[in-house]
Amino acid sequence: xxxxxxxxxxxxxxxxxxxxxxxxxxxxxxxxxxxxxxxxxxxxxxxxxxxxxxxxxxxxxxxxxxxxxxxxxxxxxxxxxxxxxxxxxxxxxxxxxxxxxxxxxxxxx
Numbered sequence: 001x002x003x004x005x006x007x008x009x010x011x012x013x014x015x016x017x018x019x020x021x022x023x024x025x026x027x028x029x030x031x032x033x034x035x036x037x038x039x040x041x042x043x044x045x046x047x048x049x050x051x052x053x054x055x056x057x058x059x060x061x062x063x064x065x066x067x068x069x070x071x072x073x074x075x076x077x078x079x080x081x082x083x084x085x086x087x088x089x090x091x092x093x094x095x096x097x098x099x100x101x102x103x104x105x106x107x108x109x
Contacts, residue, residue, distance in 0.1 A: 068108030
């Protein structure tokens with residue numbers, strides 16, 4: 001094989017590793033499933049077991065909340081899964097980031 005002066009086998013290996021890490025990162029981000037919870041309202045809402053910026057609601061895991069990944073690859077899925085259950089979803093106007101945290105839209109990375 002011939003290489004250009006700026007392309008070496010080491011650079012190719014580095015590019016393969018970086019591309020693999022990117023694919024792995026995207027796979028992890030899309031695999032987050034909100035945890036199951038018990039619905040409570042009002043002052044007892046903290047008993048649901050959800051984190052600070054989440055709320056317990058009955059919804060589909062694919063359509064129950066906004067995800068930062070949607071901002072990069074397009075809108076929410078056209079078809080929602082039928083796995084409705086009470087789960088901890090991000091509160092309104094918050095988006096789930098690749099680390100599983102609920103953040104404002106401008107904090108999506």
